[in-house]
Amino acid sequence: MSDDSGYFRGAGGVVWEMKLPLSGDMAEQLVKGYLTRVNADGTDYVEPDAEGDTEPEQPPAANASKAMWVGYAHRVHGVRIDDAEALTKNDLMELYGSKG
Known part of the structure; x- marks a missing residue:
């Protein structure tokens, strides 16, 4: 994965690599919870600065x-x-x- 993309899980558990920043529609889907940011292997993604949060x-x-x-x-x-x-x-x- 390049630094300007991320992995996201959508309906049905499919994981896609998407260019960052997300488009307006995809960003709204992420905010609402239809998409979830994940690692390439589908495990939960943790923001680097949020590990101790x-x-x-x-x-x-x-x-x-x-x-x-x-x-x-x-x-x-x-x-x-x-x-x-x-x-x-x-x-x-x-x-x-x-x-x-």
């Missing part, structure tokens, strides 16, 4: 895109992507935003 993921900002909220609900709360997509951004914020 144990902080729980915080909810996106209120002005973040709906795609960011869909991905957050999927990754952190285990919501099926299609179910999260069916909700409005406000619903996602109310259900999964910080209660602080």
Whole structure:
């Protein structure tokens, strides 16, 4: 793999090498959780600077895109992507935003 590409797993478990940065459509699929960044062998990819990161993921900002909220609900709360997509951004914020 060259430095300007990465591996991503999509539906059905297929792993593809894609040029970085991802196109707008592919980047949105990654944010929502339809694509997952992986190593060439399909194992989980860990960002080089995130190896010691144990902080729980915080909810996106209120002005973040709906795609960011869909991905957050999927990754952190285990919501099926299609179910999260069916909700409005406000619903996602109310259900999964910080209660602080």
